[in-house]
Amino acid sequence: MKNKVQRLLTIRKIITENNIGSQELLLSILKDEGFDLTQATLSRDLKELRVAKMADRENGYIYTIPEKTVPMEPMQRGGRGNFLADGFNGIQFSGNLAVVKTQPGYANTIAAIIDRNNPFEIIGTIAGDDTILLILREGVSRREVINSLVLAMPNLKEKIG
Amino acid sequence: MKNKVQRLLTIRKIITENNIGSQELLLSILKDEGFDLTQATLSRDLKELRVAKMADRENGYIYTIPEKTVPMEPMQRGGRGNFLADGFNGIQFSGNLAVVKTQPGYANTIAAIIDRNNPFEIIGTIAGDDTILLILREGVSRREVINSLVLAMPNLKEKIG
DNA sequence: ATAAAAAGTGAATAAATTTGCATCAAAAAT
DNA sequence: ATTTTTGATGCAAATTTATTCACTTTTTAT
Numbered sequence: 001m002k003n004k005v006q007r008l009l010t011i012r013k014i015i016t017e018n019n020i021g022s023q024e025l026l027l028s029i030l031k032d033e034g035f036d037l038t039q040a041t042l043s044r045d046l047k048e049l050r051v052a053k054m055a056d057r058e059n060g061y062i063y064t065i066p067e068k069t070v071p072m073e074p075m076q077r078g079g080r081g082n083f084l085a086d087g088f089n090g091i092q093f094s095g096n097l098a099v100v101k102t103q104p105g106y107a108n109t110i111a112a113i114i115d116r117n118n119p120f121e122i123i124g125t126i127a128g129d130d131t132i133l134l135i136l137r138e139g140v141s142r143r144e145v146i147n148s149l150v151l152a153m154p155n156l157k158e159k160i161g
Numbered sequence: 162m163k164n165k166v167q168r169l170l171t172i173r174k175i176i177t178e179n180n181i182g183s184q185e186l187l188l189s190i191l192k193d194e195g196f197d198l199t200q201a202t203l204s205r206d207l208k209e210l211r212v213a214k215m216a217d218r219e220n221g222y223i224y225t226i227p228e229k230t231v232p233m234e235p236m237q238r239g240g241r242g243n244f245l246a247d248g249f250n251g252i253q254f255s256g257n258l259a260v261v262k263t264q265p266g267y268a269n270t271i272a273a274i275i276d277r278n279n280p281f282e283i284i285g286t287i288a289g290d291d292t293i294l295l296i297l298r299e300g301v302s303r304r305e306v307i308n309s310l311v312l313a314m315p316n317l318k319e320k321i322g
Numbered sequence: 323a324t325a326a327a328a329a330g331t332g333a334a335t336a337a338a339t340t341t342g343c344a345t346c347a348a349a350a351a352t
Numbered sequence: 353a354t355t356t357t358t359g360a361t362g363c364a365a366a367t368t369t370a371t372t373c374a375c376t377t378t379t380t381a382t
Contacts (some may be wrong), residue, residue: 004329004330022367022368022369023369024368035334037331039332040334042331043368043369043371044370045367047222050215050216051212052214052227053368053369054213054214055208055209064227077293081167097258108289111289120218123255123260124260124261124290124292126263126292126294133287136255137253138256143328143329184338185337199363200339201340201364202362204339205341208340215326222370
């Protein structure tokens with residue numbers, strides 16, 4: 001339990017499955033799960049994940065991940081996000097472009113998952129049958145792009161993390 | 162004088178129409194609009210409205226109202242120009258590329274319109290389902306590209322001009 | 323391989339937000 | 353017509369969250 005992406009995924013999971021009211025509480029849960037970090041880092045993580053704090057129903061506050069897209073299939077663990085990672089065959093970079101190779105027929109669905117996650121690092125995708133072109137935001141690093149893909153499809157971590 | 166309900170409505174309006182990063186900023190705007198209150202009261206108001214604070218796209222934080230799902234503006238009657246421009250959702254640039262986001266299914270038609278106009282600034286387009294990739298001529302400015310799109314679809318002017 | 327740049331982090335601190343307590347005003351009750 | 357209750361609010365303290373600084377590690381460029 002030591003890399004950042006894994007930590008971010010865990011944070012998202014904890015937040016969606018529990019009612020977390022403060023960073024301090026979240027921090028202690030993370031510690032229990034074996035992550036070693038400080039509140040400062042957690043604050044940065046929440047910022048990166050764009051987690052929001054809002055009032056709960058009747059007194060108290062909770063952290064939430066605002067859904068800004070129309071509900072589709074939930075893609076949390078066991079969902080399509082994981083499954084789809086199986087169709088993912090590789091990624092290569094060139095300048096501000098990345099090319100994702102997929103198994104035949106998977107490109108569109110995987111691209112849709114990426115789009116739905118709307119990662120800051122990727123300003124657009126174009127999918128064919130077994131290839132996706134990612135147009136990257138200027139100035140983002142390859143590592144950041146990969147992290148954003150893993151965030152969209154957790155199981156990708158085993159393949160490229 | 163201004164009652165609480167009116168204040169809450171104003172707060173919601175300000176938040177949805179601006180990028181408010183702190184209660185202090187919001188407070189000063191409210192003061193400008195004639196509301197007299199303290200930050201403590203504002204905090205309680207935001208709690209009541211269930212306003213959330215989350216990281217902004219770039220840097221910093223903004224207050225949002227979670228059910229901020231942007232319902233697409235209903236299509237207005239008019240000519241075909243309107244029709245096409247309505248499928249246009251936005252454009253972003255990265256290097257010598259531009260990515261146009263469209264409503265699902267619109268990409269090919271809009272790309273065809275662009276191609277038919279054969280703008281000097283755009284040396285080619287590739288369309289998926291809801292995304293168009295524009296490959297730009299070396300040295301052209303983003304403004305020039307936008308202008309060429311408006312030329313192809315006059316009603317776009319209202320959206321991005 | 324080495325240098326340079328970027329990303330990640332903790333400790334301490336600053337900034338921002340929430341809340342306990344007291345007060346005041348308006349509504350409800352007696 | 354008083355008294356009681358309730359809701360709204362300010363003030364200041366408490367709590368929570370964000371950021372600055374310094375440093376280390378990782379990535380990228382030369």
